[in-house]
Amino acid sequence: MNIFNRINLLLHSIRFRLALWFEFILAILLIGFSGMLLYMQIQELQAETLIHLESKLENIEKTFGADTANPQQQGFPLSANDGDDTSLQKEDVLALYNPDGSLQKMWGAFTDPIGLDLSSVSKGDEHNPAIELLTLHNAAGRVQYIFKVVPLNSKNASAGYLAIGTPLDPSGKLGRLFVTLIILIGSTLLISFAGGFWLADRAMRPVKTIAAKARSISETDLSQRFNLSTKDEIGQLAETFDSMLARLESAFARQRQFTADASHELRTPLTIVNLETARALSAPRPVKEYQRVLQIVQSENELMSHLVGDMLTLARMDAHQQSLHQEPLDLSDLALDVVERLAPLAARQEIKLETGDLPEVTIFGDRQSLTQMLTNLVENAIKYTAQNGMNQPRHILVEAGTHPTQPLGWVRVSDSGPGIPSEHLAHLFDRFYRVDESRTQSNDASSPTGSGLGLAIVEGIAKLHGGSIEVKSTLGNGSIFEVIFPLCIKT
Numbered sequence: 001m002n003i004f005n006r007i008n009l010l011l012h013s014i015r016f017r018l019a020l021w022f023e024f025i026l027a028i029l030l031i032g033f034s035g036m037l038l039y040m041q042i043q044e045l046q047a048e049t050l051i052h053l054e055s056k057l058e059n060i061e062k063t064f065g066a067d068t069a070n071p072q073q074q075g076f077p078l079s080a081n082d083g084d085d086t087s088l089q090k091e092d093v094l095a096l097y098n099p100d101g102s103l104q105k106m107w108g109a110f111t112d113p114i115g116l117d118l119s120s121v122s123k124g125d126e127h128n129p130a131i132e133l134l135t136l137h138n139a140a141g142r143v144q145y146i147f148k149v150v151p152l153n154s155k156n157a158s159a160g161y162l163a164i165g166t167p168l169d170p171s172g173k174l175g176r177l178f179v180t181l182i183i184l185i186g187s188t189l190l191i192s193f194a195g196g197f198w199l200a201d202r203a204m205r206p207v208k209t210i211a212a213k214a215r216s217i218s219e220t221d222l223s224q225r226f227n228l229s230t231k232d233e234i235g236q237l238a239e240t241f242d243s244m245l246a247r248l249e250s251a252f253a254r255q256r257q258f259t260a261d262a263s264h265e266l267r268t269p270l271t272i273v274n275l276e277t278a279r280a281l282s283a284p285r286p287v288k289e290y291q292r293v294l295q296i297v298q299s300e301n302e303l304m305s306h307l308v309g310d311m312l313t314l315a316r317m318d319a320h321q322q323s324l325h326q327e328p329l330d331l332s333d334l335a336l337d338v339v340e341r342l343a344p345l346a347a348r349q350e351i352k353l354e355t356g357d358l359p360e361v362t363i364f365g366d367r368q369s370l371t372q373m374l375t376n377l378v379e380n381a382i383k384y385t386a387q388n389g390m391n392q393p394r395h396i397l398v399e400a401g402t403h404p405t406q407p408l409g410w411v412r413v414s415d416s417g418p419g420i421p422s423e424h425l426a427h428l429f430d431r432f433y434r435v436d437e438s439r440t441q442s443n444d445a446s447s448p449t450g451s452g453l454g455l456a457i458v459e460g461i462a463k464l465h466g467g468s469i470e471v472k473s474t475l476g477n478g479s480i481f482e483v484i485f486p487l488c489i490k491t
């Protein structure tokens with residue numbers, strides 16, 4: 001990266017902008033405070049100077065009598081008595097104006113007309129003289145003068161005006177204060193910018209760490225975490241990233257597991273088809289043998305179609321592509337339909353499939369997927385109850401109802417099958433999960449076949465409808481699957 005790019009990056013960095021904002025606010029505050037300080041200093045000087053002017057005026061009156069009507073004749077000498085605040089100094093100015101406002105005579109530091117505006121002066125009187133601030137130019141440059149103007153009276157008639165002026169800041173106090181303030185503000189801003197930039201840089205350092213680590217995390221290595229121990233905003237950000245990474249990691253792990261399980265499930269029927277066809281083709285066989293092999297191929301094909309269909313359903317659910325045509329439906333109606341449809345299957349297995357209470361339970365749902373959900377549950381119940389011996393109970397009960405206090409409806413499938421060991425209950429709805437792997441092998445004719453996707457689909461459909469599923473089961477005492485849905489409230 002060349003130097004210009006570096007500078008460009010720096011100028012656009014948050015730490016630079018933070019430092020700049022901090023600087024801007026500090027500058028405004030410092031300038032404000034300094035302005036106030038200068039203003040107060042000017043006010044103080046002005047008040048002080050006015051007191052001196054007052055004393056000088058009093059002194060003039062004392063020296064030349066109360067009637068100062070003809071000061072010209074009286075001379076009005078300016079004393080050079082430095083240090084005496086009451087006598088006129090050489091930098092002071094004394095001006096005498098005619099009643100019409102024209103200048104009569106001037107004494108002191110300036111003898112040329114000084115352009116004093118007497119229009120405002122006329123508002124003053126002997127006891128409350130008018131005050132005027134003027135910037136005059138002498139050899140030292142621009143000097144701020146403060147003037148006091150009093151009207152002169154002779155036998156109750158106006159005899160003109162007397163103006164007495166003195167430099168506001170003869171010792172240059174204000175100038176020095178101004179320079180000091182400029183130097184102080186400048187150096188404070190410089191130091192604070194450096195400090196602010198350093199602080200912002202320190203505060204932003206964890207962000208750099210996070211960015212560097214995020215770059216190093218690849219899709220295949222989602223186990224890394226930022227593990228920032230700070231509890232500030234950056235720490236919270238890192239914590240959010242960490243939990244996002246954890247979710248991604250488990251999602252990727254689930255996906256990998258799903259692919260591995262799916263291939264594993266497909267491999268068994270494919271191997272069976274391959275072996276059987278290879279054996280049949282290895283030598284001429286009687287027609288019956290070909291028929292037997294074709295039947296095996298057909299049943300394995302059915303199994304694979306079923307499996308692929310289930311996987312497709314789950315994939316659509318994951319991608320939220322499952323098209324739901326939701327409408328108000330009676331859960332009891334659906335349950336009755338499913339029971340009637342599967343009754344022949346249960347009868348073939350000599351299982352009593354009956355319905356219990358089926359009151360009207362209206363929910364807002366998709367007929368096709370809810371039918372699939374109930375079919376999976378009842379088919380499971382038939383499949384696993386069929387494992388009971390003929391002298392054991394072989395019945396299934398399907399019932400529905402509503403919650404007594406909450407706007408919830410439920411449908412329940414209870415069977416008298418072998419039940420499920422409690423340690424398996426928590427995983428029952430996981431994809432490809434089967435309680436007993438050995439009893440689901442398709443080549444074992446006495447065991448029920450299944451891929452372990454049925455209950456995952458049931459749970460997926462329940463969740464799509466805002467519902468949930470619960471299972472109660474004890475080994476040897478059958479199982480109860482209950483799906484709960486929010487009721488469709490009629491308006």
Ligand code: ADP
Pocket residue numbers: 380381384385415417418419420428433434435436440449450451452453454455456479
């Ligand atoms: P499968 O296709 O194997 O039936 P499911 O997801 O439907 O897959 O069920 C997962 C596992 O839960 C089954 O392998 C079975 O062991 C157990 N199971 C499901 N329903 C019942 C039931 N009614 N009685 C006993 N076990 C059941």
